[in-house]
Amino acid sequence: MQGHFTYLKERIEDISAREDTSIRKVLKQIDKGALGIALLVEPDTGIFKGILTDGDVRRALILGLELDSAVSNIVRPKSITASIDTSSEQLSKLFGEAVRIIPLLDKHNKVVDLALFDTRIYLPVSEPNLGEKELKYVSDCILTGWVSSAGKYVTRFEQMFAKFCGTKFGISSSSGTTALHLSLLALGIGAGDEVIVPSFTFISTANAVAFTGANPVFVDSEMETWNIDPQKIEQAITSRTKAIIPVHIYGHPAQMSSILEIAGKYNLAVVEDAAEAHGALYKGNKTGSLGDMGIFSFYGNKIITTGEGGMVVTDNKELADKIRIFRDHGMDTEKRYRHSVLGYNYRMTNIQAALGVGQMERIDQIIEQKCTNAFLYSKELKNIPGITLPPNEKWAKNIYWLYSILIDEKKFGMSSVELGKRLKIKSIETRPLFPPVHQQPIYDTKQNLPVCEKLSNSGLSLPSSTNIKKDEINRIAWEIKKIKNQTTNEMF
Ligand SMILES: Cc1ncc(COP(=O)(O)O)c(C=O)c1O
Numbered sequence: 496m497q498g499h500f501t502y503l504k505e506r507i508e509d510i511s512a513r514e515d516t517s518i519r520k521v522l523k524q525i526d527k528g529a530l531g532i533a534l535l536v537e538p539d540t541g542i543f544k545g546i547l548t549d550g551d552v553r554r555a556l557i558l559g560l561e562l563d564s565a566v567s568n569i570v571r572p573k574s575i576t577a578s579i580d581t582s583s584e585q586l587s588k589l590f591g592e593a594v595r596i597i598p599l600l601d602k603h604n605k606v607v608d609l610a611l612f613d614t615r616i617y618l619p620v621s622e623p624n625l626g627e628k629e630l631k632y633v634s635d636c637i638l639t640g641w642v643s644s645a646g647k648y649v650t651r652f653e654q655m656f657a658k659f660c661g662t663k664f665g666i667s668s669s670s671g672t673t674a675l676h677l678s679l680l681a682l683g684i685g686a687g688d689e690v691i692v693p694s695f696t697f698i699s700t701a702n703a704v705a706f707t708g709a710n711p712v713f714v715d716s717e718m719e720t721w722n723i724d725p726q727k728i729e730q731a732i733t734s735r736t737k738a739i740i741p742v743h744i745y746g747h748p749a750q751m752s753s754i755l756e757i758a759g760k761y762n763l764a765v766v767e768d769a770a771e772a773h774g775a776l777y778k779g780n781k782t783g784s785l786g787d788m789g790i791f792s793f794y795g796n797k798i799i800t801t802g803e804g805g806m807v808v809t810d811n812k813e814l815a816d817k818i819r820i821f822r823d824h825g826m827d828t829e830k831r832y833r834h835s836v837l838g839y840n841y842r843m844t845n846i847q848a849a850l851g852v853g854q855m856e857r858i859d860q861i862i863e864q865k866c867t868n869a870f871l872y873s874k875e876l877k878n879i880p881g882i883t884l885p886p887n888e889k890w891a892k893n894i895y896w897l898y899s900i901l902i903d904e905k906k907f908g909m910s911s912v913e914l915g916k917r918l919k920i921k922s923i924e925t926r927p928l929f930p931p932v933h934q935q936p937i938y939d940t941k942q943n944l945p946v947c948e949k950l951s952n953s954g955l956s957l958p959s960s961t962n963i964k965k966d967e968i969n970r971i972a973w974e975i976k977k978i979k980n981q982t983t984n985e986m987f
Contacts, residue, residue, distance in 0.1 A: 498590075498614040500583060501919060503530075507606055511536045514544055514567040518552060521566050525549045529917050529981075532596055534606055535566065541605045543598060546574040576600050579607050586610055613922045618958040618967055620897065620924045621796040624861055629853030636846045646845030648852050653806070655855040659774070660781045660789065662808040664815035667843035667851075668822055671770040671792025674805030675703035677841060678766045678788045679738070681807075681817040684709050688737040691763075693723035694933040695947040696742040700768050701932045709737070713933040715944040720886045721745065724946065725753035732757075738764040743772035743782045745928075745956075746798075746865075746896035747886045751777045751785045758786075766790065770805075773798040774862045776892035783808050793847070798861060798896060799854035801847035862894050864961040869895035871965060872957065875972030876900065879979060881907025897956040899928060904953070908982030911955040914975070921974045928954030 510528035512521050514535050521533050525547075535544040547566055555569040556562070575589055579599045589597055590612040599608040636642050649667060657665030668674045684690060686708030692700050694713040701711035712731050717724040723741050739758055741749035751767075758765045765786030769775070772782040773791055783789025788811070791797075793804035807818050820828065825838020843851075854861075873884050883901035887893050902911040909917075915925040931947045933940045957971060 498587075498612050499617050499922070500586065501611045501613060501617070501922060503596075503609040503611055503919065504607070505916060506530060506609060506920075507534065510534050511541075511606070512547075512566065513538050515565045517563050518556070518560065518566055518569070519562040521547065522549070522552055522562075525552070529920060529978075530596060530609075530611075533566075534598060536606065540603075543576065543600055543604050543606050545571060546596075546598065547571055574598070577610070578602075587612070611920060615922045616967070617922045618924060618963065618971065619960060620926045620956055620958055622960040622962060623795050623800045624854075624857070624961045625800075625850075626853070626857070628856055629850050632849035632853050633846055636849050641845045644842035644844050646848070648845045648848035649843060652801075652843075652848040652851040652855065655852060656791070656806050657808055659855065659858065660808045661784045662789070663810045664808065664812065666807045666809075666815055666818045666822065667848060668805040668807065668841045669843055670803050670841075671768075671790060671794065671797075671805040672699040672703055673822075673839070673841040674790040674792070674807045675699060675740070675766070675768065676706050676839075677818045677821050678790055678807050678814075679703060679707050679709070680821045681814045682738060682764050682766075682787070684737050687735060689733060689735040690737060691723075691728060691731050691739045692932075693740075693742050693744070693947070694931045694942075694944050695721060695929060695950050696744060696768065696932060697770070697929055698932055698935060699770070700740055700742055701938065704740070710735075711932075711938070712736070713938070713940060713942060713944065716744075716946045716950060717750075718946055718949075720747050720749060720888060720891070721950055722747065722749035723754070725750050725757065728754065728757050732761050732763070736761065736763060738766060740766045740768050741786070742768040742770075743775055745885065745893075745899050746772050746775055747888070747893040748772065748775050748777040748782050748891045755785065764788075770794075771797065771896040772894060774858065774892075775894045778890050784810075787811060788814060793851060793854075798865070798894065799851065799858050801843065801851040801854070804843050804847045804851065861961050865895045865959070866893075868959065868961070868963060868968060869893070869898050871968045872898050872972065875969065876975065879907075879976060881905070881979070882975075895959065897926070897959045899954050899956040901950065901953045902955060907979060909978075911953050914978060915955055917978050918971070918974060923971055923974060924958060926956045927951070928956065 511534045533547045551571045597610045598606045601607045653665040688709035690704040692711045695716040704711040767786040767789040769783040770792035775782040788809040791806045793801040822841045825834045825836040827833040881903040904910045
């Protein structure tokens with residue numbers, strides 16, 4: 496049989512029951528678990544005793560067993576299990592029309608994982624969109640031997656990307672994180688300084704500040720854009736504040752006019768973290784081009800990818816020159832092997848840049864596809880109670896890096912985490928939104944940032960690859976509606 500495995504370790508607890516549990520209780524558990532089975536286990540040891548399908552239970556009821564009798568009274572066929580060490584090849588031979596889930600046991604006979612077999616196409620949250628051009632340019636690097644950071648593709652990629660953003664300079668780097676670090680180094684930020692960042696972001700935004708010895712100061716987000724709330728920035732400014740890093744989260748621009756106005760008032764630099772927002776527009780201008788500098792990531796799940804990679808864009812020549820020096824071991828541009836500042840090796844390779852050049856030739860197409868997919872999702876999901884669609888302000892062009900929704904647990908009937916688990920069973924991958932950075936063990940500021948916490952707790956990113964087809968988006972929306980209807984029925 497053609498198909499793929501999904502592993503569902505996180506479901507084991509939800510569907511495990513003791514043999515002395517009543518049929519009534521186990522039926523509810525099977526319904527809630529949404530896998531059509533319960534795992535019977537020994538109470539204290541967790542040792543596997545057998546699989547009970549909803550078919551086994553219903554047949555037993557027809558034959559006259561009472562709802563209050565224990566499930567141990569149900570006659571059930573022998574369960575198919577496998578050892579946790581079983582290879583995928585061996586596993587696939589065990590599946591059949593009637594066998595869709597196989598408990599995987601450790602040497603003590605405890606269930607340590609579940610393998611679910613599915614013949615439907617697996618829909619990932621993200622996958623790169625690569626083609627012939629990328630292959631051709633990367634092959635060129637290999638055939639010519641220009642595989643390190645010198646080579647024609649690096650400059651070409653930097654120029655193409657700067658032009659795309661509408662800035663004078665583009666300075667590539669080894670990642671979005673190093674691009675952030677470089678931009679802060681160029682501003683001279685260091686120990687004792689403070690830099691304002693949203694807490695609702697990926698950890699790199701704050702870590703890059705910490706790399707310089709400065710402290711990240713966390714500010715809450717606004718519900719309208721999910722980005723840093725400009726109204727809460729001023730109260731976070733102190734005499735030590737040197738810069739603000741607004742993040743254009745999930746592809747929607749932050750409120751740049753207000754942020755730039757505050758920065759101007761307090762003489763602060765602005766570095767836009769546009770790692771997720773290539774091509775997004777703030778009032779008609781490209782994100783990344785509005786502050787003193789903008790940074791981008793080209794990690795494999797980003798709008799375009801170079802495998803790993805990053806870029807700083809700016810109109811400021813002085814900053815651009817400094818970044819080039821910090822990126823290249825702090826080496827003087829005038830004199831080889833002379834190092835006046837402490838620098839890093841943060842260079843992008845020619846191979847990465849070759850990928851980037853190939854990707855730049857289709858970036859507009861990729862963004863258009865992201866927007867078309869978002870439109871299709873929103874059309875299908877807009878009237879479902881308990882679902883909030885991604886931000887889409889009038890003055891902005893969201894490029895929907897990941898199409899992410901918020902789930903109101905009360906109105907939808909289950910949490911975003913539970914919805915994610917149920918979609919996984921249907922071969923649909925989802926991802927929670929970023930957890931609040933101020934609550935990460937390395938920062939743990941004990942602040943109360945309610946919007947950020949709400950976004951993190953209720954958000955879910957749906958499959959957002961540009962390879963996804965219209966009918967696959969319809970399938971996802973249909974599954975979400977079906978899951979919602981099932982929970983509504985469970986509630987009444
Ligand atoms: C908002 C944000 N900033 C910075 C980064 C860092 O980029 P990279 O992974 O390329 O270091 C990422 C992504 O991973 C990101 O999402």
